[in-house]
Amino acid sequence: MKCTRSTFIISALAVSGLLAACGSPQSAGDGNSADGEAVKVAVIPPSSGALAQFGQDAYAAWQFAADEVNAAGGIDGRKVEIIKMDTDATPATTLRAAREAVNQKDAKFIGGVMTSTEHGALNAQLEGLGALSFNGLGKDDALTGKDCNANAFRVVQSTTMDMNAVAEGLSKLPAATWDIQAVDYSTGHTSAKVFKAAADKGGKKMGIEQFAPLNTTDFGSYISKLKGSDADGLFAVEYGADGVAFVNQMAQFNLSKKYDTVLGFNMVSEPLFKALGDKIVGFNNNLGYDVNSDEPKNQEFVKAWAEKHDGARPYYVVADNYLSAQTLFEGVRKAGSADPEKVKEALNDLTFNSIAGEVTMRGADHQLIRPSYLGQVVKDDKGTAGLGWKILHKADGATIAGDPSPDCTL
Amino acid sequence: MDLTQLLNGIALGSLLMILSSGLAMIYGLRGVTNFAHGALYMAGAYIAYSVAQQVSFWAALIAAPLVLAALGAVLELVFFRRLQHRNHIEVGLVTFGLAMIIERVIVIIWGERTLSVDAPPGLTGTTSVLGSDYPSYRLLVIGIALALAVGLVYWLRKSRVGLHIRAASHDVETSAILGINVDRVSLLVVCIGAALAGLAGTLAAPYVSVHPAMGVAILIQVLIVVVIGGAGSIGGAMLAGMALGILQTVGAIWAPSLSVLIPYAALVVVLLWRPQGLAGKRA
Structure with missing residues (x-):
């Protein structure tokens, strides 16, 4: 059977629509009878x-x-x-x-x-x-x-509450000059903005600031640019599979050794401990919940x-x-x-x-x-994959929440 | 653009080259737009993860392509051969369904969480290339891809089997009349195509993160590479894969926000300028 090239192209483009539209709408509810008091x-x-x-x-x-x-x-x-x-x-x-x-x-x-x-x-x-x-x-x-x-x-x-907690704890981290590597998404831009304001207030200097699209798999070009920077601290906002790829590629490029301090925002967390392993010991990150509280x-x-x-x-x-x-x-x-x-x-x-x-x-x-924390990844026998958190800073909920947004009218 | 960035582009291009050459081979011979190719790549990465955990990365480099070749044989014997006279949109949809099944099976076996594979011992650090430190593992990926490209092209051009594959890709009916066992050639091609997807998945495992969506994420890119290269042209797919890898890396340096659009822009430009693709022949 011989196919035309146009069929291939149409099929190739059609699949992106199919992939995007494909869901699983079925329900798994047990549908108990209605009970007014339940x-x-x-x-x-x-x-x-x-x-x-x-x-x-x-x-x-x-x-x-x-x-x-x-x-x-x-x-x-x-x-x-x-x-x-x-x-x-x-x-x-x-x-x-x-x-x-x-x-x-x-x-x-x-x-x-x-x-x-x-x-x-x-x-x-x-x-x-x-x-x-x-x-x-x-x-x-x-x-x-x-x-x-x-x-x-x-x-x-909220993102701002977590970032305010990180900003509060920034003074406890040693780096004097910071690079920013963030996802090109609202979270990345908001976090970078709050971080820069906090860094400026704390007398820190800023180095390279760059944003990678969501779902980036190859960070080689971004890491190569970071390697040319003089900063001693890295603030990174890459999460999920992007975060794992970024951390692994950081290790392959020996980037972690260049920075005295790596501060992640939503980058390292328990579900990724196994995938990231000991490479992240010493990394700092925001933390919403303290299991040891x-x-x-x-x-x-x-x-x-x-x-x-x-x-x-x-x-x-x-x-x-x-x-x-x-x-x-x-x-x-x-x-x-x-x-x-x-x-x-x-x-x-x-x-x-x-x-x-x-x-x-x-x-x-x-x-x-409620409070939010700045934590550091440490070795912990009781933790996931032998890793856990040391709390560096606990931020008060009322302080980090600030005033309610004027855009919100209930 | 400095040498490190050029190598970044070549490394990404190498992965795309291996993956797209397998897809182009299957399309060229079977006329099947194999939407399961991304899932095969993902399966290769997961198998590599398990083999690397239990034995070593080097064992994974052999085992994953072999397992995928066996899976390719199943695809050919159970689906592609039986459906060869059906409309290719229907066959394409069958492969789309297969991709979903493979993804589900992988989630059942390995779970949903993101995994990672360490680069093999000795290749975890960097190597100096003309004065620039560059990850040793990426150099291995580039080396394997280039060796594979040369080997594959040489084999297709110089061997008897290669001659049969090229003949059957050009005209199945005439090849059969001339005595070529097209079914056997097809089986071989689909096995090799799937094995290449497995190899790409294995090489990608320490490069990117291993997760269930990784196949879908790269499938569109690879389909675009095959179209740009000239649907069915293995050499074209390799060339386009490498070119797209370099272009995307350059794009990430100069205009990061727009770099995701590069494959689509390249597709539009190539189709307007040369509708048959870089190495395709006019229909």
Whole structure:
């Protein structure tokens, strides 16, 4: 059989559309019968693609929280029911899953949604759906800024909160001149801007600043440029598979030896410890959750989680989703009802004890005020792949959150 | 552009060259737009990860292409041969489905998390090339790719089997009439094409990060390389792969934000200027 070249070209171009459009919209919910008193939570994490492992962990955290509260008799007698829905982390699929969960499975609360883009799309639909969303993963500032919504509650720190914590801790790092290597995306540019302001305030000098497109696999050209710089510190904002490729290629080019200090933002974290190995010992990074925190609730959580997961300790995705569930449960408890409107009212400015210590759900923008950290990767026998964190700086939640964005009107 | 940056472009081009030559071979002979080629590359990287963990990277360099060649034989015998008289869009869609199946199987076996493979001992550091320190592993990738390109072209041009492959790629029916066992040639070509994808995946494993989306990420680029090279032309695909690798590296230096557009811009320019591709013949 002989094919024409045009067929090949058409096929080649068509596949990009197919790849982009392909999702997995099926539901895995168990569809229990409606119960007026039950607290029904649709958990919609990605079950395919690069974020699927995080999605699986997010779901496990919600289910763990639900099992825990149900074993203790529920929230004032109300049982929590988790309805797992699938998405591929695209806004369209997530919205479809959210509508199905709310309209057909009677869910009133939503959790486990992963990306900020999905949250942005979901926030706009929440009031129409009559549901509340608990965001334990999406950090984009706009979600508590121009895209904020009265029905959306962010439990995880915003990008600016994390960056402010890093900026606060910058004085504890020795480098005097810094290069910046960041992803060419809003997170990369925002982080670079906050970092430069903090560095300027702290009397640090700036060297090369460069941005690589998202999904860059070969950092050779960027690293070659960095090698020509005189800086002794590197601030890097590369995450996921990009971050692994960047760190590995840094090692191959001997770039780590050039810098006295490497500071990552969202670059190194527990899920990547095994892939990155000892190459990252001594790297510094922002840290949203301190597994070693001596807060009593955290100690109980870490112990219970480890007992149920063969000794594995929770990391930030698990902890932030568990905290999301705790936030919802506190709201239901205070409202004395599983009615979303009453829970929403109850959550405004609610302060409660949590795994992150005493936290407050700020009524003005629905951002949970909680601390954020600057940590350093150290060898740790109890940690993932023999690595763990040493906390260099703990930043106060109210300080790093700053004032609510004027763009947010609830 | 300094020497280091040129080598960066050649290293990236080397990976694209190996991967696209396999795809071009399969397309040239079977007329199949193999959308599973990215998944085969990813499978090669995952197999390399496991073999490197258990034995060594050098063992992976042999094992992964062999496993992929066996997978190629299955593809040829179960799918391509049986579907050879079907519309090639249908066959293309079958390969797209196969890619999804392979990806799922890989996720089931290895999980979703990003993995990485260390460069083999002795190649973890840098080597001085005309006074510039350059990662030794990347030099190995370049060396293997260039040796492979020369070997493959020589084999296709000088050997009897190579003659049969070139004849069958040009006209299957006439080749069969002249006594060439086209089925056997096809089996060999698909096995070699898949093995090359496995080799590219193995070489890529310490180069980039190993994750389930890595096949999809490179597939579009490789399809573009094959079209630019002249669909079905192995030499054209190699040339285009190397050129695109260098262009992308240059783009990342001069206009990082626009570098992702370079493959698409190159596709448009080549199709307008030379619709049959760099090394393709006019239909």
